[in-house]
Amino acid sequence: xxxxxxxxxxxxEPVASLPRRDLFRLIADWFDEHRRDxxxxxxxxxxxxxxxxxxxxxxxxxxxxAPAWVEWMETxxxxxxxxxxxxxxxxxxxxxxxxxxxALRLQECAQxxxxxxxxxxxxxxxxxxxxxxxxxxxxxxxxxxAFGQRIRVLDTNIRRVIGRVIxxxxxxxxxxxxxxxxxxxxxxxxxxxDSVIWNEGIMELGALICTARSPRCDDCPLAAHCTWxxxxxxxxxxxRSPVQKxxxxxxxxxxxxxxxxxxATGAAASEADLQRAAATDDARFARILQSLLTDRLVHxxxxxxxxxxxxxxxxxxxxxx
DNA sequence: AAAGCGGGGCC
DNA sequence: GGCCCAGCTTT
Numbered sequence: 379x380x381x382x383x384x385x386x387x388x389x390x391e392p393v394a395s396l397p398r399r400d401l402f403r404l405i406a407d408w409f410d411e412h413r414r415d416x417x418x419x420x421x422x423x424x425x426x427x428x429x430x431x432x433x434x435x436x437x438x439x440x441x442x443x444a445p446a447w448v449e450w451m452e453t454x455x456x457x458x459x460x461x462x463x464x465x466x467x468x469x470x471x472x473x474x475x476x477x478x479x480x481a482l483r484l485q486e487c488a489q490x491x492x493x494x495x496x497x498x499x500x501x502x503x504x505x506x507x508x509x510x511x512x513x514x515x516x517x518x519x520x521x522x523x524a525f526g527q528r529i530r531v532l533d534t535n536i537r538r539v540i541g542r543v544i545x546x547x548x549x550x551x552x553x554x555x556x557x558x559x560x561x562x563x564x565x566x567x568x569x570x571x572d573s574v575i576w577n578e579g580i581m582e583l584g585a586l587i588c589t590a591r592s593p594r595c596d597d598c599p600l601a602a603h604c605t606w607x608x609x610x611x612x613x614x615x616x617x618r619s620p621v622q623k624x625x626x627x628x629x630x631x632x633x634x635x636x637x638x639x640x641x642a643t644g645a646a647a648s649e650a651d652l653q654r655a656a657a658t659d660d661a662r663f664a665r666i667l668q669s670l671l672t673d674r675l676v677h678x679x680x681x682x683x684x685x686x687x688x689x690x691x692x693x694x695x696x697x698x699x
Numbered sequence: 700a701a702a703g704c705g706g707g708g709c710c
Numbered sequence: 711g712g713c714c715c716a717g718c719t720t721t
Binding site for chain 3: 434436480514
């Protein structure tokens with residue numbers, strides 16, 4: 379006789395009656411055994427290294443971040459190193475991680491840490507939150523992972539795990555609701571040390587087991603207690619808004635221009651070359667180029683010869699007098 | 700609250 | 711071809 383998740387729930391203990399301490403223990407033990415050996419999890423990694431890893435991981439899968447992080451940290455080990463780097467080198471090192479504005483924000487963040495915090499990453503979540511490119515998630519992640527503080531961390535993984543395990547459904551809307559934040563607060567272990575393990579462990583569980591697409595519930599330490607699993611894994615009732623298109627969008631064309639500039643041998647490229655790289659018409663290319671200029675991802679360089687300005691990577695250099 | 704912002708891998 | 715990814719900023 380086979381047993382489906384739906385008809386075997388009577389033999390299981392629902393999460394509502396599972397002591398929080400036991401829930402923590404299940405996650406902590408699983409994490410202890412299955413945690414990935416990510417480079418920024420080595421004990422010697424500085425808070426700055428953790429911050430860099432978090433910014434790189436904003437909307438980029440961790441597997442693609444790891445090699446870029448290693449190279450980046452060898453090149454610019456401290457905020458002061460990155461603060462004074464050539465922005466073009468920063469954008470090249472960012473490579474194809476995506477959303478290159480993040481690279482500029484990260485350098486601005488390094489400059490702000492150098493200027494406002496004596497070159498040391500602040501541990502106060504509010505000070506972190508005030509830094510360029512650091513939002514609520516990243517501030518909490520750095521406070522928790524780099525400084526060991528007891529603070530709620532809520533990313534897409536943790537939202538999904540908590541939603542499924544506790545509520546039986548995952549609210550896929552892009553930002554968390556007050557109810558989700560309150561629920562996450564109520565689950566956070568009392569001690570700072572346990573709260574860090576909780577945050578890391580539940581996030582890792584979401585990344586490796588309780589994935590969005592095809593969750594591996596057979597390998598999940600919470601399977602017997604998970605509301606979503608026990609109730610038959612219904613489709614979520616709260617759907618995310620449609621994922622933004624990429625093919626054919628300005629974003630894709632911007633990406634082509636940036637890629638060409640990263641790989642250009644010289645310091646700059648002609649607009650004609652860039653339009654060929656973008657493979658689009660005049661009006662479209664003009665719009666793309668203007669948006670990149672506005673974002674300070676590129677700047678014009680004078681070429682002496684009339685008319686044909688060249689384009690170079692990064693924000694315009696500061697006026698030197 | 701919604702839109703804009705890369706790019707690769709997987710189904 | 712759609713979906714998803716350790717989100718943030720601007721409007």
